[in-house]
Amino acid sequence: MSDxxxxxxPAIGSSAKSVSGxxxxxxxxxxxxxxxxxxxxxxxxxxVKQLETGEWQPGESIPSEMELAARFSVSQGTVRKxxxxxxxxxxxxRRQGKGTFVATHTETKSxxxxxxxxxxxxxxxxxxxxxxxxxxxxxxxxDVARALEISTGDATMVLxxxxxxxxxPTVLDEITLPGALFKGFTKERxxxxxxxxxxxxxxxxxxRMLRAQEQxxxxxxxxxxxxxxxxxxxxxxxxxxxxxxxxxxxxxEFRRGLCTTRSxxxxxxxx
Amino acid sequence: MSDxxxxxxPAIGSSAKSVSGxxxxxxxxxxxxxxxxxxxxxxxxxxVKQLETGEWQPGESIPSEMELAARFSVSQGTVRKxxxxxxxxxxxxRRQGKGTFVATHTETKSxxxxxxxxxxxxxxxxxxxxxxxxxxxxxxxxDVARALEISTGDATMVLxxxxxxxxxPTVLDEITLPGALFKGFTKERxxxxxxxxxxxxxxxxxxRMLRAQEQxxxxxxxxxxxxxxxxxxxxxxxxxxxxxxxxxxxxxEFRRGLCTTRSxxxxxxxx
DNA sequence: CAGTGGTCTAGACCACATC
DNA sequence: ATGTGGTCTAGACCACTGG
Numbered sequence: 001m002s003d004x005x006x007x008x009x010p011a012i013g014s015s016a017k018s019v020s021g022x023x024x025x026x027x028x029x030x031x032x033x034x035x036x037x038x039x040x041x042x043x044x045x046x047x048v049k050q051l052e053t054g055e056w057q058p059g060e061s062i063p064s065e066m067e068l069a070a071r072f073s074v075s076q077g078t079v080r081k082x083x084x085x086x087x088x089x090x091x092x093x094r095r096q097g098k099g100t101f102v103a104t105h106t107e108t109k110s111x112x113x114x115x116x117x118x119x120x121x122x123x124x125x126x127x128x129x130x131x132x133x134x135x136x137x138x139x140x141x142x143d144v145a146r147a148l149e150i151s152t153g154d155a156t157m158v159l160x161x162x163x164x165x166x167x168x169p170t171v172l173d174e175i176t177l178p179g180a181l182f183k184g185f186t187k188e189r190x191x192x193x194x195x196x197x198x199x200x201x202x203x204x205x206x207x208r209m210l211r212a213q214e215q216x217x218x219x220x221x222x223x224x225x226x227x228x229x230x231x232x233x234x235x236x237x238x239x240x241x242x243x244x245x246x247x248x249x250x251x252x253e254f255r256r257g258l259c260t261t262r263s264x265x266x267x268x269x270x271x
Numbered sequence: 272m273s274d275x276x277x278x279x280x281p282a283i284g285s286s287a288k289s290v291s292g293x294x295x296x297x298x299x300x301x302x303x304x305x306x307x308x309x310x311x312x313x314x315x316x317x318x319v320k321q322l323e324t325g326e327w328q329p330g331e332s333i334p335s336e337m338e339l340a341a342r343f344s345v346s347q348g349t350v351r352k353x354x355x356x357x358x359x360x361x362x363x364x365r366r367q368g369k370g371t372f373v374a375t376h377t378e379t380k381s382x383x384x385x386x387x388x389x390x391x392x393x394x395x396x397x398x399x400x401x402x403x404x405x406x407x408x409x410x411x412x413x414d415v416a417r418a419l420e421i422s423t424g425d426a427t428m429v430l431x432x433x434x435x436x437x438x439x440p441t442v443l444d445e446i447t448l449p450g451a452l453f454k455g456f457t458k459e460r461x462x463x464x465x466x467x468x469x470x471x472x473x474x475x476x477x478x479r480m481l482r483a484q485e486q487x488x489x490x491x492x493x494x495x496x497x498x499x500x501x502x503x504x505x506x507x508x509x510x511x512x513x514x515x516x517x518x519x520x521x522x523x524e525f526r527r528g529l530c531t532t533r534s535x536x537x538x539x540x541x542x
Numbered sequence: 543c544a545g546t547g548g549t550c551t552a553g554a555c556c557a558c559a560t561c
Numbered sequence: 562a563t564g565t566g567g568t569c570t571a572g573a574c575c576a577c578t579g580g
Contacts, residue, residue: 036557038568064546075570080547090542096547097577115541119486212541215390217532218489218507236489236507239532242541261488261510268539270386270483270513271361307576309549335565346551351566367566368558 043072044082051091051102052247058104058202062092065100090114091210105198105209112196115212115244118163118171118259119267128163128170130197135159135187137179144176147243147254155179159190161197162228169229170264176254181207207252212244216266219258229260238266314343315353322362322373323518329375329473333363336371361385362481376469376480383467386483386515389434389442389530390538399434399441401468406430406458408450415447418514418525426450430461432468433499440500441535447525452478478523483515487537490529500531509537 047062056062065083069076083100086092093101105112109127120126138158145152156176163171175197177185182205193200201207221235229237237258244253259266318333327333334342339350354371357363364372376383380398391397409429416423427447434442446468448456453476464471472478492506500508508529515524530537 038556040568061546066546077571078569081568083547094547095578097545097579099546117539117541121486214539214541215392216487216509216537216539218509218530219532220507234505236491238487238489238509259489261490266487268388268485268487270388270485309575311549332565337565348552349550352549354566365566366559368560368564370565 039074040078040081040085043068043074043079044085046072047082047086048091048247054206056102058102058208059107061099061101089210105202106195112199115198115209115242117214117266117268118165118264120165121263121265126165128165129167131162131164132187132190133160133162135185135190138176140176144254148176148178148251150178150180157182157185165264168263169260170262171257171259172225172228173255173257178252181205181252201253208246209244209253210246212242212253215241217241221258225258229258231260231262235260237261240266310345311349311352311356314339314345314350315356317343318353318357319362319518325477327373329373329479330378332370332372360481376473377466383470386469386480386513388485388537388539389436389535391436392534392536397436399436400438402433402435403458403461404431404433406456406461409447411447415525419447419449419522421449421451428453428456436535439534440531441533442528442530443496443499444526444528449523452476452523479517480515480524481517483513483524486512488512492529496529500529502531502533506531508532511537 047068050056062068063071065076065079068079072079083092083094087094087100090103093103095101103111105114113127116128118128136158138156139153140148140150140156142152144156145154148156150156156179159173159175159177161173161175162169163173182201185205189204190197190200193204198209201209217239218236219239221229221231221233221237223233225237226233226235231237237260240255240257240259242253242255242257243251244255246252318339321327333339336347336350336354340347343350354363354365358365358371361374364374366372374382376385384398387399389399407429409427410424411419411421411427413423415427416425419427421427427450430444430446430448432444432446433440434444453472456476460475461468461471464475466474469480472480488510489507490510492500492502492504492508494504496508497504497506502508508531511526511528511530513524513526513528514522515526517523
C-alpha cells in the first residue's frame with residue numbers, strides 16, 4: 001500500500017477554512033521541479049510503472065477511479081485526467097459502468113489487428129490469415145541493430161510470414177525481434193497459438209506493443225517475393241518498414257513487409 | 272448576443288441553496304434527447320457552427336473560456352471540455368496565457384504542411400517547393416464525383432503540380448476541386464500567392480481542410496510521370512489518393528499523388 | 543440495488559504572456 | 562497588474578452494467 005510515493009502537489013491550500021501554513025509546501029514543489037510537472041502527469045507515470053511491472057495484466061481491470069484517488073491522496077478528477085491520457089494512447093480502455101481495463105491485443109478482431117493498415121479496395125472489412133513460414137536465429141546487422149537499439153551482432157529472431165486475404169497471399173513480412181526478450185520462441189509454439197502475433201507476444205512473452213512508426217516505399221518485386229505473392233517479377237509492391245515500441249519508447253520489433261496492391265491498399269487517416 | 276440557443280442541461284439543480292423547481296428542466300432533456308447528448312457536446316456543436324459561418328477567422332482568437340461560459344450559461348469546465356475536443360481535432364489551438372485560436376494552414380511551416388507525410392530518408396526536416404503546372408476545367412467523371420459527393424458531369428477544377436525537394440522533383444499531384452466552391456480559381460492567382468496550397472484555399476476561398484483519408488498503393492511509372500519525376504518508365508512509385516474534408520465531413524478535394532521513394536518515404540505513426 | 547465511469551458545477555490557485 | 566489557459570479540489574448527480 002506504499003503506492004503514494006513522493007507526489008509533489010503544485011496546488012496550494014485551496015478552499016475551505018484555509019489551512020494556513022501549507023503554502024510552504026508549494027515552494028517545496030518549485031525546488032523539486034525545475035520544469036514543473038502537473039500532479040496528474042506524476043500519477044500517470046505511477047500508473048505506467050505499475051502497468052510496466054505487470055501488476056495489472058492485459059485484459060484485466062485496474063482499480064476504480066475513487067480507489068486510486070484515495071490511494072494517491074488526490075481528487076477523482078486528477079486521477080481521471082491521468083487515465084484519460086492513457087486511454088487516449090490506447091494503453092487503457094474505459095468502459096462505462098464496468099471499469100477501466102488494460103488494453104490487450106487478444107480480445108476483439110479490431111484489437112488484434114489494431115496496427116494493420118491494409119484494407120480492401122472496396123471498403124469491406126476483412127481480416128487476413130497468417131502463416132508463419134520459418135524462424136531463424138540471426139546476429140543483428142548494423143541497420144537492424146540501430147532500429148532495435150541493440151548492438152550489432154546481438155542475437156535476434158527473424159520470422160518470415162505471409163498474410164492471406166481470402167486465400168490470396170498479399171503481404172510477405174520479415175520480422176526481427178531482439179533475442180533477449182523472446183527466449184524460447186519457436187515456430188511450433190507460435191503455430192500452437194490461436195490469435196494474432198502481437199497477442200502471442202503479449203501472452204507468451206509479456207511484451208506489449210503500444211505504438212509503432214512506419215515508413216512506406218514503392219519497390220519492385222524480387223523473384224522470391226514474386227513467387228510467394230504470385231505476382232510477376234518487377235511488379236510494384238509497397239515496402240512497409242515498421243519499428244514497434246513498448247513502454248518507455250523501447251523498440252522491440254523491426255519489420256519489413258512487402259505488400260501487393262492488387263485488390264488492397266494501405267489506409268491512413270490524417271488529422 | 273442570442274448565442275444561448277436552446278441548450279439542454281442534463282445536470283440538475285446541483286449544490287448551493289438549490290434552485291428548486293429546476294428539476295423539471297431535466298425531464299425535458301430526456302424528452303428532447305432520445306440518445307442523450309452531454310452539454311459540452313452541444314456547446315462543441317455551437318462552436319463549430321460559429322467557426323463554419325466564419326464568425327471567427329483562421330488565425331484569430333476566439334472568446335476566452337470565461338466569456339464563453341457566461342455566454343452559454345455553463346461553467347468554465349464545460350466550455351473547457353468542448354474546446355479540448357476541438358483542440359484534439361486540430362480545429363482550435365490553445366496557447367497558455369494568450370488565448371484559444373482558430374487553426375490555420377498559413378502560419379508555421381508545420382501548419383502549412385500538416386497533411387504532408389513525405390519525409391527524407393535520413394530523418395532531417397525538409398519542406399518541398401511547389402510548382403503548379405496547369406489548371407483545367409473538367410466535368411467530373413464518375414469515380415471523382417463519387418469521392419467528392421457531387422454529380423457526374425459537375426464542373427471541377429483539375430490542377431497538376433510538382434513537389435520538389437532540394438530541386439529534385441519527387442511528387443506529381445493531380446488535384447480535383449469541386450467547381451462550385453472554387454469559382455475564380457486561376458493559375459495566375461495561385462502563382463501570386465505565397466504559401467501552401469491549403470493556405471491558399473483557406474484565405475482565398477474560405478475552404479478549410481480539417482482532415483483527410485489516404486489510400487496508398489504501389490504502381491509503375493507511366494511515360495509522362497517518369498519524365499516529370501526523372502525516373503525510368505516502369506519505376507515503382509507510390510500512388511497516394513486523398514480525399515480531404517471540411518466542416519460537416521464534406522469532401523472538398525480529391526487528389527492523386529505519384530511519389531518517388533528514391534530518397535524519401537511516406538511516414539506514418541500507429542497508435 | 544450498488545458500483546463504475548461520465549458530466550457538471552463553483553471556486554481557488556498556478557503558469558504564462560503582455561502591458 | 563491583469564487576463565488567459567492549466568491544474569486541482571469537493572461534491573453532486575447522470576448513465577450504464579451487473580448481481
